[in-house]
Amino acid sequence: DVKVTQSSRYLVKRTGEKVFLECVQDMDHENMFWYRQDPGLGLRLIYFSYDVKMKEKGDIPEGYSVSREKKERFSLILESASTNQTSMYLCASRVSGSVYEQYFGPGTRLTVT
Amino acid sequence: AQSVAQPEDQVNVAEGNPLTVKCTYSVSGNPYLFWYVQYPNRGLQFLLKYITGDNLVKGSYGFEAEFNKSQTSFHLKKPSALVSDSALYFCAVRDPEYGGATNKLIFGTGTLLAVQP
Numbered sequence: 001d002v003k004v005t006q007s008s009r010y011l012v013k014r015t016g017e018k019v020f021l022e023c024v025q026d027m028d029h030e031n032m033f034w035y036r037q038d039p040g041l042g043l044r045l046i047y048f049s050y051d052v053k054m055k056e057k058g059d060i061p062e063g064y065s066v067s068r069e070k071k072e073r074f075s076l077i078l079e080s081a082s083t084n085q086t087s088m089y090l091c092a093s094r095v096s097g098s099v100y101e102q103y104f105g106p107g108t109r110l111t112v113t
Numbered sequence: 114a115q116s117v118a119q120p121e122d123q124v125n126v127a128e129g130n131p132l133t134v135k136c137t138y139s140v141s142g143n144p145y146l147f148w149y150v151q152y153p154n155r156g157l158q159f160l161l162k163y164i165t166g167d168n169l170v171k172g173s174y175g176f177e178a179e180f181n182k183s184q185t186s187f188h189l190k191k192p193s194a195l196v197s198d199s200a201l202y203f204c205a206v207r208d209p210e211y212g213g214a215t216n217k218l219i220f221g222t223g224t225l226l227a228v229q230p
Contacts, residue, residue: 004156035220040122042203042222043157058217090156099164101147102218104156 003027004105006091012111019078021108023091029103030096032074034058034066037088037107049074050096081112115140117206119221126194127229134189134224136204145207146187147218148178152200160202163187174198194228201225 007022023032030051035043035058045058047066055066063085067075074093078085088109092102116139126132138144145164149157161172168180178189189202202225205218 040222043220045217048217092157099145099162101159101162102157103159104149106154106156 004091004093004103006089006105006108008108009106010109010111012113013078013081014113015082017078017081017112019081019110019112021076021078021089021091021110023074023076023093023105024072025074025093025103026072027093027095027103028071029093030071031094031102032068033092033094033102034064034074034076035090035092036060037090043090046076081110083112086110086112115206115208115210115219117204117219117221119202119204119224121224122222123225123227125227125229128196129193132191132194132198132226132228134202134204134226136187136189136221137185138187138204138206139185140206140209140219142209144185144187146178146180147205147207148172148176148187148189149203149205150174150200151203151223157203160189194226196228196230199226199228 004025033048034046044060049055049068065077090107091105094100094102118137147162148160151157161170163170163180171177201223203223204221208217
């Protein structure tokens with residue numbers, strides 16, 4: 001079974017803090033994704049990476065950055081957390097190729113106070 | 114613009130009755146369609162996908178989905194609902210503007226399925 005793990009299930013941070021969310025997958029997948037999930041808005045793509053050191057902006061990249069130094073790990077960084085970044089963050093990975101589904105981690109619920 | 118719509122925020126059904134969760138899409142070219150389920154406090158789990166071929170696709174947990182090209186729909190169905198099917202369901206379509214291997218997905222807003230005992 002594919003396993004995607006995220007470093008924290010729940011996280012509380014203060015406004016202005018730098019926040020790191022980590023995602024690790026164990027299936028040697030090339031593609032990795034970061035989404036945020038908000039009620040009524042579904043999932044919105046923040047950033048994705050199609051291979052090591054490669055990244056592309058998704059639909060809502062403002063206020064976020066990412067890092068992919070190793071194939072199995074994809075980090076989401078909030079440079080200066082704000083209250084409007086309070087959300088559920090989901091990481092996903094998949095094999096490269098357009099017909100393949102994404103596999104999701106359990107999510108990190110981030111609260112910024 | 115490419116999009117996916119789930120017109121119902123919530124669907125209520127009695128246990129044992131058939132269920133349908135609706136999804137319509139608007140994309141250029143041939144759509145690649147997916148259904149995911151999210152149980153409380155969990156990540157999304159893949160249920161099924163349509164890429165090509167038979168319009169009726171079977172997936173996990175007894176779910177199936179029917180691809181209808183003329184109606185641009187991909188409704189999720191199950192013949193007999195279980196209380197344990199209660200969850201949030203997401204429809205997604207591949208964004209054709211990101212061609213090749215990357216397969217960026219466009220997600221719907223989700224439909225909450227509530228199955229009453």
